[in-house]
Amino acid sequence: MSSTTKALELLAHFSALKPEIGLSEMCRLAKRDKATTYRHLMALEAAGFVEQNHKTKGYRLGPALLQLGRLREQTVPRETGAAAPMSALSELSGETVHVTVLSSSTIFALLSQESPKHSTRAVIDIATFPLHATASGICALAFGPDDLFAIACEDLAPFTPTTPTTADGLRILVEDARSRGIARSNGQFETDIHSLSSPIFDQDGAFAGAVSVASVATRFTASLEQIITEGLIQASRDITRNWGGIIPQDIETAWSKAIASCKEMEQTS
CATH class of the missing domain: 3.30.450.40 (GAF domain)
Structure with a gap:
């Protein structure tokens, strides 16, 4: 499984009941070590797929997904x-x-x-x-x-x-x-x-x-x-x-x- 695939898999852990996830919790959910999880989150953040809440330090879905979601539903x-x-x-x-x-x-x-x-x-x-x-x-x-x-x-x-x-x-x-x-x-x-x-x-x-x-x-x-x-x-x-x-x-x-x-x-x- 490629590093890109592993990074994108993290997106599946977000939901309406869990819109924001901290690094430690994401490690637990993804069953990965802290360094790997952090690296994948950084890659997703650079692409706009997630963003960090600077007050809570938790991560949430990013604005790039809005554009992709709209395009997907249109096409x-x-x-x-x-x-x-x-x-x-x-x-x-x-x-x-x-x-x-x-x-x-x-x-x-x-x-x-x-x-x-x-x-x-x-x-x-x-x-x-x-x-x-x-x-x-x-x-x-x-x-x-x-x-x-x-x-x-x-x-x-x-x-x-x-x-x-x-x-x-x-x-x-x-x-x-x-x-x-x-x-x-x-x-x-x-x-x-x-x-x-x-x-x-x-x-x-x-x-x-x-x-x-x-x-x-x-x-x-x-x-x-x-x-x-x-x-x-x-x-x-x-x-x-x-x-x-x-x-x-x-x-x-x-x-x-x-x-x-x-x-x-x-x-x-």
């Missing part, structure tokens, strides 16, 4: 294309909906919307999503580049007692996602949250990201799963179309089987 309008389908799915399901994008081997948060239907709901407060523990990550492993699985297996950190910590355990979740066209995380990242995730494809026909619904586990019934599954599929189609892509036929076939399975479960519950 590849991902947020615009995802907003309406995401909002419709949140209203339909009554749960929290979020859209993620894949960049290299990292799943980044793009948009999220909480439903006002329930006072207790899932909150999306992370900027990047673990490949092995979240529905978005498992979706990427199932439908994204082949080398992602090996990358995911390099860090199978346990978030809950049900987080897969072996390659075989993770492979089971990935194969289930491929068979259904829908990935799931039943408490693998947060014990009280069940999530379903459906793939989004770009104009090149490649996996570009995922749309997901995160539900409080106590509300996750067979009936709600059917509603979410059907809503996710429609949202995936809509966002994929808005991003200039086409849903592969094998995904459409898997979705048909997933809907049939949900209806069968709902009838027998």
Whole structure:
């Protein structure tokens, strides 16, 4: 991994809940020594990607990212294309909906919307999503580049007692996602949250990201799963179309089987 890549990876640690990070904390988050982390921060600061708050000595995202963000949305309008389908799915399901994008081997948060239907709901407060523990990550492993699985297996950190910590355990979740066209995380990242995730494809026909619904586990019934599954599929189609892509036929076939399975479960519950 190049020094440039390692420096840019530091940007992923910033979030709305953690807009400013000191050097010592960044060392801990990045799992790097102080000298290396400082050198990478200096490189990012020189490029305008981060800036230092001279009062607190902490680092925050820099102004250069504003220009890049605006240019990205103008040329590849991902947020615009995802907003309406995401909002419709949140209203339909009554749960929290979020859209993620894949960049290299990292799943980044793009948009999220909480439903006002329930006072207790899932909150999306992370900027990047673990490949092995979240529905978005498992979706990427199932439908994204082949080398992602090996990358995911390099860090199978346990978030809950049900987080897969072996390659075989993770492979089971990935194969289930491929068979259904829908990935799931039943408490693998947060014990009280069940999530379903459906793939989004770009104009090149490649996996570009995922749309997901995160539900409080106590509300996750067979009936709600059917509603979410059907809503996710429609949202995936809509966002994929808005991003200039086409849903592969094998995904459409898997979705048909997933809907049939949900209806069968709902009838027998």
